[in-house]
Amino acid sequence: MSRELRSELRGSMPDCLIDIVPRSFDVVGSKQKAVAILEFPEGLEGHRKLIAEAIMRMQKNIVSVLAKASAREGEFRTRELELIAGDPDTEVLHKESGCVYRLDPRTVYFSPRESMERARIASAVKDGEEVLVMFSGVGPFPICMAKRHEDVRATAIELNPHAHNYCVENVHLNRVADRVEPILGDVRFVSRRLDRLYDRILMPLPKGAYKFLDVAVPLLKDGGVLNFYHWAPADDLYGEAERLVTKVFNSGGLGVEFVDHVRVSQYSPRYWKVRIDAKAHST
Numbered sequence: 001m002s003r004e005l006r007s008e009l010r011g012s013m014p015d016c017l018i019d020i021v022p023r024s025f026d027v028v029g030s031k032q033k034a035v036a037i038l039e040f041p042e043g044l045e046g047h048r049k050l051i052a053e054a055i056m057r058m059q060k061n062i063v064s065v066l067a068k069a070s071a072r073e074g075e076f077r078t079r080e081l082e083l084i085a086g087d088p089d090t091e092v093l094h095k096e097s098g099c100v101y102r103l104d105p106r107t108v109y110f111s112p113r114e115s116m117e118r119a120r121i122a123s124a125v126k127d128g129e130e131v132l133v134m135f136s137g138v139g140p141f142p143i144c145m146a147k148r149h150e151d152v153r154a155t156a157i158e159l160n161p162h163a164h165n166y167c168v169e170n171v172h173l174n175r176v177a178d179r180v181e182p183i184l185g186d187v188r189f190v191s192r193r194l195d196r197l198y199d200r201i202l203m204p205l206p207k208g209a210y211k212f213l214d215v216a217v218p219l220l221k222d223g224g225v226l227n228f229y230h231w232a233p234a235d236d237l238y239g240e241a242e243r244l245v246t247k248v249f250n251s252g253g254l255g256v257e258f259v260d261h262v263r264v265s266q267y268s269p270r271y272w273k274v275r276i277d278a279k280a281h282s283t
């Protein structure tokens with residue numbers, strides 16, 4: 001797409017600027033309606049609309065083009081997205097691995113780049129598991145695992161009311177409402193009200209999941225697995241995550257075995273999003 005986009009633009013803007021037109025961008029949505037999300041480098045300010053219109057001309061399902069206007073920030077991990085061209089209604093139905101997710105990227109966290117990680121987790125889940133998904137967003141992890149395993153049950157806790165409302169709608173759209181229970185609220189407080197233990201707990205909040213280990217670990221069954229996400233420097237991918245997890249397991253009287261280490265995605269040349277899977281053992 002990027003090469004064609006550049007050739008589509010040739011003649012309408014200076015060649016030196018065409019060379020800095022983004023090589024790739026995210027597309028969220030379906031074949032019927034999608035939005036493109038781009039990071040425009042400095043220098044393209046006066047040409048963003050032209051580029052956005054070229055994208056919509058070339059890929060007919062893209063009805064809106066949004067520019068990243070901030071880093072991900074705040075508790076909801078959303079970013080400012082500026083409408084450059086197209087429809088101001090940016091709500092879409094995103095299709096992935098046999099699941100559908102309704103969402104508006106301007107109000108919730110969602111990354112189409114993480115489909116592989118969702119698929120990896122869904123295949124790691126075993127039939128019959130009882131799963132707690134903290135920081136569940138619009139529901140991709142619990143829905144993906146419940147769709148794949150008919151007898152898996154999941155509790156999904158999310159703080160952003162927009163994301164929670166989409167999750168409620170998405171569990172119905174995917175016909176898993178009888179097995180996925182979305183709960184609106186702060187993991188720290190909601191977790192205290194849960195009355196059972198879990199075979200697996202997911203903590204997909206790389207910037208800050210460690211602050212909630214003290215509420216997560218006591219909810220794990222003996223032999224249960226914690227899927228813990230963390231931002232890590234490239235020269236020590238798993239050390240800090242292992243130390244943080246071990247400390248909380250041990251202080252709760254549990255032993256820990258690390259059963260998997262995964263590089264999920266690269267954030268910058270020096271930082272990665274990683275996952276470590278920690279199995280609990282009573283000592």
Ligand SMILES: C[S@@+](CC[C@H](N)C(=O)[O-])C[C@H]1O[C@@H](n2cnc3c(N)ncnc32)[C@H](O)[C@@H]1O
Binds near residue numbers: 111140157187
């Ligand atoms: C990195 S996003 C992941 C969302 C989702 N799991 C996904 O993969 O698309 C983290 C999510 O955690 C939510 N969140 C942050 N702090 C929270 C808290 N204390 N309790 C519940 N949810 C929280 C944010 O609103 C955001 O939707």
